Amino acid sequence: MNWWRKIQKYQKYFNRFELKYQISLQERDNLLSFIRPFMRLDPYVQNNYNYEVRSLYYDSNFRHSVNEKRDGIGVRRKLRIRYYPDYSRDNREFVFIEIKKKINENVAKSRIHVKLEDALYILDSNHPIANAFYNNASTQDRNTLKEIWFLYKKYNLKPVCVVSYMRQPFLSKIEKTFRLTFDTNVMVRNYNFDLNFGDSSKYIIPRNICIMEVKFNNFIPNWAIKIIQKNNCIQYKISKFASGLERTKDYALV
Template identity: 35%
Template sequence: MFKDNFSRYEFKFPMSYDDMDRMIDDLIPYVKQDKYVNEYGIYTISSLYLDNAQKECYYETLNGDYYRQKVRLRVYGKRNDGDSDAFLELKTKIDGLVVKRRIHMKLSDAKAFIDECVSKGADASIDYECSNPQILKEIKHVIIRKQLKPVNVISYERLPLVSTEDSALRITFDFNIRSRDDDLDLTHGTDGERRIPKQVAVLEVKTNKAIPFWLTKILAKYKYRNQTFSKYCSHYAPMRILSEINIRKKEGEHNNVGQIHRKLNIG
């Protein structure tokens, strides 16, 4: 069921692809696969990020501001066209609590709405078919107030897992992160430059409760700590992002995605 308004805590743990592989072994007894995955147990995400000339959203995130806000347009899959499902999101973070308000609309309509907000300001129309007109109005206000415009497309693969005990507890592994700022059209595929090494994955724990003991124990085993990591910021400051995360690369070749999916076998 589509939720257009929710809040939760999100914890990020950058790690090596090898440790992602090993950690999945430990997670298997407690999780199941997300129902939207493809035959490899993953799906592809592409997000168009908006920012202003001062890179306000970028610096809010990079500096870890207490209150920060961003607007992005998200699609799923490697191929999209104007009729594809798109999700326009207003994401606010307040001292670690993430509040997300989002609407479902056609990609062509979402693009036209953003273009109108950028070019017409307060005169931009909100007469678009979408799941929640009130949220569309709020997003328009933020785009105009902050003078936002499209600046960057981030694409990556996600391996999503859900706790068998608590459907609100989601565990995701994001990898193969790539970005581009020369082509901002989400119908033009998922190609981009890899600013972050391919062997880096990002574990995200998303919950509206305390992290359960079994997961705390698994995280402690690998000695990774919750760290700030922004895919958007990684395009502009990859060396700073990499210098702030602790990635322990182990010897030997890691499994590919297909092998990891066969290992999961958790339905």
């Protein structure tokens, strides 16, 4: 199955729980040895190891999204464009424009799938490309796009940083909605917001550290709980976006 057929089967709406842990690369390797009987690599991984993720984050001049995170606001929303540079269709690049909503540990995502070259135009509801996309979109995509436009206009959102990392994702062989992901080389830049440009200037976390994310809909399987406890993993709340802006010292423009 090629990438385009796979991408068509991507979920456009998620509602799940996500727990994050910071672990060393050695601890990651230890965990991998324990989870392999229960989990398999995500089939979207084409090189049998990992794939790159690049996300362009938006915020207001007052850093509305960052301040909500720091102030511990229970319900938060942020806008980003997510790009998987390892995949393309007919030599054309595609991205997801996403709204990520977080209520404590619960995460909901709504997203639309668009050509990279059109993404910035689609954010502007007055642009002809945006109107053409809307007119040809499904009801679900139209509703997501309306919410994107609302946030974009309400907070006068601007691109503020690109966060990139390498992700190694695993799926449970039994519990189909249980996932583990391991993110390394987590980097940020607050210049050159072209997602085709791969280099980033600063590491958000040390190179020998990995962010493990535990993702599930209703429960964590008992075998996974035992493995996490056996390896003394401690939950650590971290936002790649907020931590990235802190690394660039780019808090607010006004």
